[in-house]
Amino acid sequence: MATRARPSACSHTDRVFLYADSLIHSGGVPKLCPGHGAMPPPEGQNMINESALLESxxxxxxxxERTDVLDRVKALSLLPDGMHVTTAMVATYFGVGLEAIKSLVKDHRTELEANGYQLLAGEELRSFKNLSGLQSHTRSLAIFSRRAVLNVAMLLRDSEVARQVRMYLLDMEYLARTQPVDNPVHRETVSLDDRIDQRITHILGKTVVPMFNALIETSGEHRKELIALRAGVQRIERRLHQHHTRLQRLEGVRDDRPTVGVMAAMDAMNGRRFEHHIAKLLHRDGCTDVVVQGGRGDRGVDIIGLTAAGQRLVVQCKRFAPYLNITSPEVQKFVGAAKVLHNADVALYVATCPFTPEALSIAAETGITVVHRGLLEEWSAGEPLEVLE
Structure with missing residues (x-):
């Protein structure tokens, strides 16, 4: 194989990409043995449950390693260095008080330190402030890496955000560990391209991003450029991982899956498929004349029908990422369509994400039933919606 000519003088950035390139071209992609197109089965086929994560x-x-889960549940704000958060920022992310995080650190300090928690003081703190651009007059500062924040999510019991992170981890573990073993057609679909994508994702996450982190810590002149480049690499890594996971979900959906995968399956749906999923739930709960009409000419609603009691029903469906929000203007628009154009008795706004407080207030004032992510998970798992009974 021909080797690439290397420049005589390489910048920090050049060295990062040349090294990553050499990994990919010199054995970074595993070879397939003849007649063995499938990936080897994952070790440990027993499913992990939430209590096990809390205890083990x-x-x-x-x-x-699945720190991308944090941003899927809720956007995690970082310090100017793009790598760490403070105790207050961790508390804000999980929606708990400072003392809850401090108490957790006290009980699990050794484990958290192994995953990036640090208490900085003296020269170490001054150096960190200079490198990160942090403006603070405190004599000591506790900082958490993204890995440490994920560690906190698996230890923190009294936080809905932490619970959602654990559920997302369980969803991803379930999808990674449960692959059909009696379907040779499925095994053959794991192509060379799929395995290359997986290997590139692994190299980006395990090698290139850590190298950027190390360079950012030691470089002053090109710091902003390196942070921007690292963010670009992380976006590519996340998109490759999301693409691969989405394909697994779409190709591996099974009717007998436990409820732990419910939200992961819905997150993988496109808008039209999500609308039909909601229509099936309406049918299940006794609604009749259910019609999915999303698209042009839908007059502002995605589904119409009648409840079991014969009331006129309209539904708006939004399949958004879980870290986004439904805002008040979106609810106001639906109010007009539901109450004025359709004269609905029952109006549901169903979303795979949370609603802002203002949106919830408008919905309550105008008689709109909000089905947010948590309620949607329960509904999909078999709990009936009270408004449909």
């Missing part, structure tokens, strides 16, 4: 450090360690 070894199980927590096994999923600590």
């Amino acid at each position: 450090q070894s199980l927590r360690n096994s999923v600590l």
Whole structure:
């Protein structure tokens, strides 16, 4: 194989990409043996449950690489260095008080330190402030890496955000561990391209991003450029991972799946498929004349029908990422369509994400039933909606 000519003088950035390129071209992609197109089965076929994550450090360690889950549940704000957060920022992310995080750190300090928690003081703190651009007059500062924040999510019991992170981890573990073993057609679909994508994702996450982190810590002149480049690499890594996971979900959906995969399956749906999923739930709960009409000419609603009691029903469906929000203007628009254009008795706004407080207030004032992510999970798992009974 021909080798690429290398420049005589390489910048920090050049060295990062040349090294990553050499990994990919010199054995980074595993070879397929003749007649063995499928990936080997994952080790440990027993499913991880939420209580096990809370109790077992070894199980927590096994999923600590999945830090992308944090931003899927809720956007995590970082310090100017793009790598760390403070105790207050962790508390804000999980919606708990400072003392809850401090108490958790006290109980699990050794584990958290192994995953990036640090208490900075003296020269170490001054150096960190200079490198990160942080403006603070405190004599000590506790900082958490993204890995440490994920560790906190698997330890923190009294936080809905932490629970959602654990559920997302369980969803991803379920999808990674449960692959049909008696379907040779499915095994053959794991192509060379799929395996190359997986290997590139692995190299980006395990090698290129950590190298950027190290360079950012030591470079002053090109710091902003390196942070921007690292963010670009992380976006590519996330998109490759999301693409691969979405394909797995779409190709591996099974009717007998436990409820742990419910939200992951819905997150993988496109808008039209999500609308039909909601229509099936309406049918299940006794609604009749259910019609999916999303698209042009739908007059502002996606589904119409009648409840079991014969009331006129309209539904708006939004399949958004879980870290986004339904805002008040979107609810106001639906109010007009539901109440004025359709004269609905029952109006549902169903979304795979949360609603802002203002949106919830408008919905309550105008008689709109909000089905947010948590309620949608329960509804999909078999709990009937009270408004449909």
